[in-house]
Amino acid sequence: MRFTILLFSLFFVLNTTAQTDADVLKTIYKTSLTNGQSYQWLDHLSNQIGGRLSGSLNAEKAVAYTKEELESLGLDKVWLQPVMVPKWVRGAPEFAFIETAPGVTKTVNICALGGSIATPFGGLKAQVVEVKSFEELETLGKENIEGKIVFFNRPMQVDLINTFEAYGGCSNQRYAGAYEAVKFGAVGVLVRSLNLRQDNFPHTGSMTYGDLPLSERIPSAAISTNHANELSSMLALNKDLRFYFSQTCQQLKDVQSYNVIGEITGSQFPKEYIVVGGHLDSWDLGDGSHDDGAGVVQSIEVLRLLKESGIKPKRSIRVVLFMNEENGLRGAKKYAEVAKLNGENHIFSLESDSGGFTPRGFSFDCSDANLNQVLKWQELFKPYLIHYFEKGYSGADVGPLKSDTNVLAGLRPDSQRYFDYHHAANDTFDAVNKRELELGAATMASLVYLFDKYGLAK
């Protein structure tokens, strides 16, 4: 008899709890969709400020603006965390053409890769050797590469459903192409834009020279997919054609910048921290609406939604707007360094840095026990068509917070259109849909609510 009562009580408790969580999620989603602020914030960040490359005036404007907005939310603390960041400037718009015979030229769209040096004054003109991989450089050897521009033209694999996987399969061309090509005497590098679409936008992104001294560095640029195809076709007809490009970018001295942080201090476990964030810097060609204006405003919105929904967190919940994800990750490293110094116990760190598209779920870098706890919450998300809860990559900015106990996670929006815009001039406000952005914010807030309520898996 007592056992029956116990069972009944247990059922009642569990049932009440489940019902309550479902209600809370309903309130969170409703608030985001009917009374959301994320889209307005993104409008300001994108249209009033614009591209926010680390060290730029716009990046500093974004720091000031988001700090002010966080302050207006009535959080318990808002502060700037100083961090020195690299300052790379693009200079004058790049210019490039294919020359098939003296005076016979075809202009193509390129952009310097972030971190690249400029071409010599007046530009660089050389023959082109097209390759699809670093291995091909080895095969061709110095005799076929020296004095030429290496054109890395391995396209993203279109039949991969997860477009980030396709990106991962090609991004070494951009990041390390110059470093590899210079070993064989190349004078410049041209990289096919990391874009699944055939269009005219060049896509920038970070690259490295490794430990190469300044004198041995060669200029690197991305070329649009349409023009990459065209160059490849023209090379098949005429391997002696020449490619000209001019770019005046330069790496300046590091400058002072900031992570922007806001906190709701936990009522029961203030020393357990939950972080939600995105990165405040962006590339300079567009206005960085998807990458990562969306993640920034969604992360701020998470704290606002919790407050608006009347949730008093047990744990301390921080929004962290990381500076310099794109070309240095200095903000993320600084935040993790300070957290370690202060002995802060981070239990859950969630990043949104995959665009403001319809959310599908999350990927987790955590223990099986914690993933299993998340899977128990899965049913709560079903009404919102959130179905993806898998182990996988979390995010660049939360990465340095990895520990045995911290659950790292990344929001996983629909990825099909992401690389249409990524690091290109068309990553602008009009490419973000209000509802999709708001659904992402609500989905993040819901998971933060659950981690705050239940903590780590026992």
Added chain:
Amino acid sequence: MRFTILLFSLFFVLNTTAQTDADVLKTIYKTSLTNGQSYQWLDHLSNQIGGRLSGSLNAEKAVAYTKEELESLGLDKVWLQPVMVPKWVRGAPEFAFIETAPGVTKTVNICALGGSIATPFGGLKAQVVEVKSFEELETLGKENIEGKIVFFNRPMQVDLINTFEAYGGCSNQRYAGAYEAVKFGAVGVLVRSLNLRQDNFPHTGSMTYGDLPLSERIPSAAISTNHANELSSMLALNKDLRFYFSQTCQQLKDVQSYNVIGEITGSQFPKEYIVVGGHLDSWDLGDGSHDDGAGVVQSIEVLRLLKESGIKPKRSIRVVLFMNEENGLRGAKKYAEVAKLNGENHIFSLESDSGGFTPRGFSFDCSDANLNQVLKWQELFKPYLIHYFEKGYSGADVGPLKSDTNVLAGLRPDSQRYFDYHHAANDTFDAVNKRELELGAATMASLVYLFDKYGLAK
């Protein structure tokens, strides 16, 4: 011992079958993404032909074009199925303004609803009464409505995750608004566009006068959401303002048109039919890329993908491009009528008419046994992030094929952006993403493949 062998054999058979199906799906998706035709067909349909209102020259061009494309696929049969369709023409561009005082006007964006009569020559100017429901008409009564334009301004509910549900909650204003308002002496009807976004596009769509004689009909138009908000605000300040609108649309006599049909005849059960389709007609303001150019090209692509993937269907698989879904459903009714006359046994009928967005799954109008069979296939779709398999609405065009044995289904793409474009001038080719379209086609082809292979649930 024999039991063990049996179990082992059963495991082996099941495992082999599952592996094979997974391979087939992989081939289908890969073919669609690497070598798809759907996007090129849509380009032609949208950019070379354009909006395809029933009875228009463009609709006939679309019939000829799609027939030719089907013929080029080497199907077993391709034919046109004659059907008489209504012919409604928009006439000159509509014009409208709000007049707050004599000569003080503000132009607003409207469009005639499909099937509406014209305004009197020179336009119609009258006071406006704003309502949110038909019940409110009753409350206001003839004394407050007679001689006025009724402005139906109930917005779509933004916190519904399924935007079609939000559409369903408002569409009676558009469809039956005039019929209801005329009972109280209204002289015209203005309907808030069925759009979740706040923008300047008016969204057309079908409406009815029921059994009203021509002399009692009143003109009906849709107003953009931004201008609906503006009109509502201005009415709050000045209930005596006047609204002017002019439209010259008219309903002409029915004309001859066609459903376009192609068939791969089944090798084992040629008398069991599987239909996959979309509607070839569209509204006239945009080029009908999402509604329903996407469904048309995806449906054609299903048959091409099956052929390209080396699948020889056991059952007869038909692509049906239905004419006149938007304002009459004549094509769908005709197809079902002829199928019934011929005693054709349709076992599975799948429609794509919810836009060319990332596919999420399907909704089914079928028996529990058949849904359970589908759920057994669910795991096969997981690598493609297809997760939604629920009972629900199938589609307008397959609706007339409903029977005790036919499984009706609708492709369910992500719905968040659909009503941004639905029936408006911005439903154009550039709003469709190639990969999202291709994923939809592959998802449809995969389900058709499974229904062809396994037939109905036993």
